[in-house]
Amino acid sequence: MEVKRRGRLEIIADILRSVQDKGGRIKPTHLLYKSNLSHTKLKEYLETLVEKGMIEEQVVKGKKTIIMKEEGHKFLLEFDRIKEFSDSFGL
Amino acid sequence: MVFENVPYGPRSYVFSPEWFYGFDSIIELIAIIVSILLVYYSYKCFKLTKENKYLYFSTAFLSITLAFTAKIIGTLAIYKPTITRTSIGSTIHEVFTDLTPYSINAIALIIHFFFMLLGFMILFLIISKLSWKNKKVIVLLAYFVLIATWISIIHYQLFYATTFVLFLLITYSYYQNYRETKNEKARFVTIAFGILLVSQAFFVFVIYSRIIYVLAELIQLLGFVYLLIPFILIFKKKPKNRGL
Numbered sequence: 001m002e003v004k005r006r007g008r009l010e011i012i013a014d015i016l017r018s019v020q021d022k023g024g025r026i027k028p029t030h031l032l033y034k035s036n037l038s039h040t041k042l043k044e045y046l047e048t049l050v051e052k053g054m055i056e057e058q059v060v061k062g063k064k065t066i067i068m069k070e071e072g073h074k075f076l077l078e079f080d081r082i083k084e085f086s087d088s089f090g091l
Numbered sequence: 092m093v094f095e096n097v098p099y100g101p102r103s104y105v106f107s108p109e110w111f112y113g114f115d116s117i118i119e120l121i122a123i124i125v126s127i128l129l130v131y132y133s134y135k136c137f138k139l140t141k142e143n144k145y146l147y148f149s150t151a152f153l154s155i156t157l158a159f160t161a162k163i164i165g166t167l168a169i170y171k172p173t174i175t176r177t178s179i180g181s182t183i184h185e186v187f188t189d190l191t192p193y194s195i196n197a198i199a200l201i202i203h204f205f206f207m208l209l210g211f212m213i214l215f216l217i218i219s220k221l222s223w224k225n226k227k228v229i230v231l232l233a234y235f236v237l238i239a240t241w242i243s244i245i246h247y248q249l250f251y252a253t254t255f256v257l258f259l260l261i262t263y264s265y266y267q268n269y270r271e272t273k274n275e276k277a278r279f280v281t282i283a284f285g286i287l288l289v290s291q292a293f294f295v296f297v298i299y300s301r302i303i304y305v306l307a308e309l310i311q312l313l314g315f316v317y318l319l320i321p322f323i324l325i326f327k328k329k330p331k332n333r334g335l
Contacts, residue, residue: 009140081325082136088276088321090218090268091133091144 011037013079015045016054019068020076026066104200104247105169108301111308112170118312119159125315126156128322147217154210158203165199168192204250205240211257212236218264251294258288276321283317290314 006014018034019026026034032042046066049055054072058065085091107115129152137145169192212232221228243250265281293307
């Protein structure tokens with residue numbers, strides 16, 4: 001069976017979807033488990049997403065939480081549209 | 092039916108009955124609008140993802156847009172010859188003195204043939220998942236497009252016969268895509284190309300009856316409307332729950 005490697009955009013979409021599926025906020029340890037990435041790689045991606053304004057990191061009751069922002073929702077919607085377009089037109 | 096045979100040169104064809112003059116141009120204008128939407132969105136996808144498949148898809152529909160634009164210009168030259176008496180028309184006529192409505196129609200048809208064949212050939216390459224890295228295949232198919240355009244100038248039926256074969260292959264590939272994805276929008280795309288395939292079959296026989304041309308145009312309109320449905324459905328999609 002052919003195993004397809006995820007591209008950069010797919011990884012970003014998977015991270016954001018994990019946050020979205022958890023109601024817009026998730027603990028880093030849970031995200032690490034969900035994203036199927038190494039700790040270093042996930043840290044790199046999270047820094048990029050914070051930079052792009054898609055997520056923010058907050059400390060609630062002394063625990064770090066990742067929160068999805070409007071830009072993240074917008075990205076995910078556009079990503080899903082592109083995927084639908086690609087599937088529909090056989091691209 | 093207007094015919095003007097230029098020995099060894101391009102031919103001018105108009106198959107529409109007089110009462111249908113202009114309606115076919117409106118149908119082609121709708122096809123242009125659908126094609127431009129696909130060009131715009133797939134180019135946007137390319138800019139976002141940097142994946143070449145979107146750029147090729149955009150190029151295919153840009154070619155189809157140019158093809159329909161050429162056909163509209165060519166048929167309007169016959170339907171509305173008074174256009175040559177406007178200030179722009181007469182200026183063009185002063186520069187190109189040999190230009191008649193029939194020669195405009197003939198040149199426009201060559202452009203239409205070429206861009207239609209090119210557009211659907213690119214689409215066939217994309218949907219068939221053929222490798223763009225194989226330059227020999229690309230050169231061979233480009234040669235095939237040029238030869239098909241050349242022969243179509245002499246026998247217009249060969250143009251529609253060629254597009255029929257291309258549509259047959261494209262429709263089959265889209266059917267396979269639908270079976271793999273089980274996606275509702277992919278089903279609409281398959282139906283759209285199936286309808287366009289039927290329209291090409293009608294176009295092959297337009298020489299025998301003007302009403303066949305009207306039917307072919309109407310079926311083509313239905314095909315492009317169906318092509319628009321999946322596009323609308325994609326954009327109707329509402330964002331998921333936003334959580335907090």
